[in-house]
Amino acid sequence: MIPLSIPKIEGNESKYVLDCLTTGWISSAGSYVTQFEEMVAEYAGAKYGVACMNGTVGLHIAQILLGVTADVHVIAPNITFIATLNAIKYTGAQPILIDVDADNWQMDLDLLEKYLQENTELKTSNNGTFSFDKSTGKRVRAIMPVHVLGNIGDMKRLLAIAEQYHLDIIEDSTEALGSTYDGKHAGTFGKIGVFSFNGNKIISTGGGGVIVTDDEEIAKRAKHLTTQAKVSAMDYIHDEIGYNYRLVNVLAAIGVAQMETFPETLKAKKKMDAFYREHLNGVGDIQFQEIPEGADPNCWLFTFSTSRMRELLDYLNQNGVQSRPFWMPMNQLAMFKDDIYINKNDVSASVYENSISIPSSAGITKEQLETVVRTIKEFYSK
Ligand SMILES: Cc1ncc(COP(=O)(O)O)c(C=O)c1O
Missing domain, CATH: 3.40.640.10 (Type I PLP-dependent aspartate aminotransferase-like (Major domain))
Structure with missing residues (x-):
């Protein structure tokens, strides 16, 4: 895995x-x-x-x-x-x-x-x-x-x-x-x-x-x-x-x-992020998290959105690529459901339903990155 x-x-x-x-x-x-x-x-x-x-x-x-x-x-x-x-x-x-x-x-x-x-x-x-x-x-x-x-x-x-x-x-x-x-x-x-x-x-x-x-x-x-x-x-x-x-x-x-x-770790994370952005661009209906102007993120955990998130999650985990869904929005948790929640279209719900995190370790190898990308492409080609 x-x-x-x-x-x-x-x-x-x-x-x-x-x-x-x-x-x-x-x-x-x-x-x-x-x-x-x-x-x-x-x-x-x-x-x-x-x-x-x-x-x-x-x-x-x-x-x-x-x-x-x-x-x-x-x-x-x-x-x-x-x-x-x-x-x-x-x-x-x-x-x-x-x-x-x-x-x-x-x-x-x-x-x-x-x-x-x-x-x-x-x-x-x-x-x-x-x-x-x-x-x-x-x-x-x-x-x-x-x-x-x-x-x-x-x-x-x-x-x-x-x-x-x-x-x-x-x-x-x-x-x-x-x-x-x-x-x-x-x-x-x-x-x-x-x-x-x-x-x-x-x-x-x-x-x-x-x-x-x-x-x-x-x-x-x-x-x-x-x-x-x-x-x-x-x-x-x-x-x-x-x-x-x-x-x-x-x-x-x-x-x-x-x-x-840490400086090398940070470089490795950015390299990992750049690899995914290059090789997953245009694959299926994948949407990347947008980076706001002025922001230079540390690329901690690569996460993207897709309308087939649950299917993809199962597929990746069954095929040796550990993946995770995103956090359930706070307003959906029992402890916070009565707290004030300011929203127009409850974007949180769709971010949650569509987002998936994929392997992002700083030590991930080129071969592992290629395997992750290949497995994701395989999923969308089926
Ligand atoms: C957004 C966020 N807040 C708080 C924490 C809590 O940090 P810790 O696990 O070190 O308690 C984490 C990490 O787990 C986190 O991702």
């Missing part, structure tokens, strides 16, 4: 892990953690990085850092991986789901703007000016764009909308390490960005995440909250409810090695 997306482990991973094991620095203290944080932040062009156990907890902490609580809304796209929405719901806040763009599958900014124009009002108090949803009376606290599949939407426009409506941005950039818009890295447009390093991501620590920010206070508090909110190095004194969300040194060691080879 040609796997969907597996990590490429070809650098100093074992050397650094062995170093942790032989020196005994396997837990959450250790120099690889700091090194990994610095490497990720520096690569992305952020001032600070705080490592955590995975992207999901990073997104959870990001909510807490911005003061997201049960009495506010957070805006998120309707097509995303469940963790985006879970992170909002952990705080008790209510998501506002926005349908996605039919071509690039990112949050539809026309719908976002329409929602904010028609359904919210600005109120000013001593604490500042904030947007409130007119139907629920709740403050709309933040927008959480998701760089779906490493692609990246019109960030310039999103920033302008956020500013106009006094909303902060938390970027779910879990899939987008290495993606840029107008030369600026995913994860650095908002107040906080979060990367994931789980097994299927562009690089992996097995499981892991890094929160990035330019705000020193946010970074300090992120570290504090992810390490049980302990205030004294010696005494067990804690000043708020904290979390044991810290990444351990062994995993950070893998991360350091993965970051060292």
Whole structure:
């Protein structure tokens, strides 16, 4: 079976892990953690990085850092991986789901703007000016764009909308390490960005995440909250409810090695993407995900649309090509079906029904790429 997306482990991973094991620095203290944080932040062009156990907890902490609580809304796209929405719901806040763009599958900014124009009002108090949803009376606290599949939407426009409506941005950039818009890295447009390093991501620590920010206070508090909110190095004194969300040194060691080879990994992903775009162009009724002007995606997971998605999915999986359907839209899941969903034609439903992801590992060989393309062509010729 040609796997969907597996990590490429070809650098100093074992050397650094062995170093942790032989020196005994396997837990959450250790120099690889700091090194990994610095490497990720520096690569992305952020001032600070705080490592955590995975992207999901990073997104959870990001909510807490911005003061997201049960009495506010957070805006998120309707097509995303469940963790985006879970992170909002952990705080008790209510998501506002926005349908996605039919071509690039990112949050539809026309719908976002329409929602904010028609359904919210600005109120000013001593604490500042904030947007409130007119139907629920709740403050709309933040927008959480998701760089779906490493692609990246019109960030310039999103920033302008956020500013106009006094909303902060938390970027779910879990899939987008290495993606840029107008030369600026995913994860650095908002107040906080979060990367994931789980097994299927562009690089992996097995499981892991890094929160990035330019705000020193946010970074300090992120570290504090992810390490049980302990205030004294010696005494067990804690000043708020904290979390044991810290990444351990062994995993950070893998991360350091993965970051060292990241430029080659990114090149390999782009090559894979270019191969598919060249050889699948015009095959059957395949439609590629559109790349917005200004975006330079990391090409994390190659995904396309076809009206015969379910048939193709079965065919590929039965013929040695591991393939996956896309995420079920959030509004279709029981936990979110009662949340506000802003849409015109429910584009999410058709993106979901038609989209399929195919093998995209950075280490995929030319022969494997050719096999995938040949198998897809075989399917359409039947
Ligand atoms: C869009 C999105 N958000 C959040 C996550 C959560 O990251 P993690 O698996 O590291 O918890 C992932 C990845 O799994 C993701 O793809």
